[in-house]
Amino acid sequence: xxxxPLSPHITVYRWAYTMTLSILHRVTGVALAVALIGLVAxxxxxSMGADSYAAxxxxxxxxxxxxxxxxxxxxxxxxxxxxxxxxxWDLGAGFERADARRSAVLVVAATLIGAVLxxxxxxxxxxxx
Amino acid sequence: MSxxxxxxxxxxxxxxxxxxxxxxxxxxxxxxxxxLAIWLLVGxxxxxxxxxxxxxxxxxxxxxxVLLALTLLIASWHAWLGIQVVIEDYVHGFVAKTVAxxxxxxxxxxxxxxxxxxxxxxxxxxxxxxxxT
Numbered sequence: 001x002x003x004x005p006l007s008p009h010i011t012v013y014r015w016a017y018t019m020t021l022s023i024l025h026r027v028t029g030v031a032l033a034v035a036l037i038g039l040v041a042x043x044x045x046x047s048m049g050a051d052s053y054a055a056x057x058x059x060x061x062x063x064x065x066x067x068x069x070x071x072x073x074x075x076x077x078x079x080x081x082x083x084x085x086x087x088x089w090d091l092g093a094g095f096e097r098a099d100a101r102r103s104a105v106l107v108v109a110a111t112l113i114g115a116v117l118x119x120x121x122x123x124x125x126x127x128x129x
Numbered sequence: 130m131s132x133x134x135x136x137x138x139x140x141x142x143x144x145x146x147x148x149x150x151x152x153x154x155x156x157x158x159x160x161x162x163x164x165l166a167i168w169l170l171v172g173x174x175x176x177x178x179x180x181x182x183x184x185x186x187x188x189x190x191x192x193x194x195v196l197l198a199l200t201l202l203i204a205s206w207h208a209w210l211g212i213q214v215v216i217e218d219y220v221h222g223f224v225a226k227t228v229a230x231x232x233x234x235x236x237x238x239x240x241x242x243x244x245x246x247x248x249x250x251x252x253x254x255x256x257x258x259x260x261x262t
Contacts (some may be wrong), residue, residue, distance in 0.1 A: 029211045033212055083163070
């Protein structure tokens with residue numbers, strides 16, 4: 001396998017901020033796979049009855065738990081927005097460099113706005129989620 | 130007709146011919162997840178409280194069990210495909226790569242099965258309780 005031809009590695013290219021978005025798509029994707037474990041644990045605890053659920057709940061409503069939820073929500077919004085960008089590319093739209101850079105800015109802006117909105121709901125007094 | 134020599138195929142050189150399928154399923158599951166993810170996020174964030182009664186009532190309400198089961202199945206599928214690519218890119222060595230890929234497969238199947246079972250359990254128990262009272 002080692003002697004197979006390799007395409008030029010990422011380090012030979014001049015850095016462009018669109019590359020950061022690309023790697024962030026992977027990072028948030030892996031983070032969301034971890035978050036899926038949390039979601040399933042939450043559902044399983046709820047399915048095991050009130051006592052099991054009550055045992056798990058402090059993990060979610062404490063500050064570390066809320067921070068983890070906030071990160072997962074931010075990752076979801078980013079992965080969602082950038083995923084739509086990827087789907088548009090796959091349909092052949094927005095592939096020009098100027099378009100790709102404009103949509104990159106749009107994705108970051110949408111993520112920031114969406115994440116701040118969701119953080120408000122997560123950290124407001126009663127604290128859902 | 131393949132232009133590749135039989136020896137090249139035997140040595141696993143060239144395309145494995147399942148790349149397009151993987152690529153396509155990754156996109157189809159992404160498109161399916163887009164509305165489901167919005168539904169789940171809005172649903173969870175608008176829960177008035179995270180206590181047991183509120184949460185189980187929400188999980189079992191109306192079409193929620195179906196949508197939740199779909200979300201869990203498709204998210205597990207999508208995540209499995211994504212993690213597979215990440216493992217293939219960053220985990221080197223045949224044994225480590227194979228072990229990581231199999232472990233990822235098992236974990237994702239387990240997540241899907243456990244998640245769907247939990248949702249059904251909550252929904253059906255709620256239905257039985259509601260029907261009994």
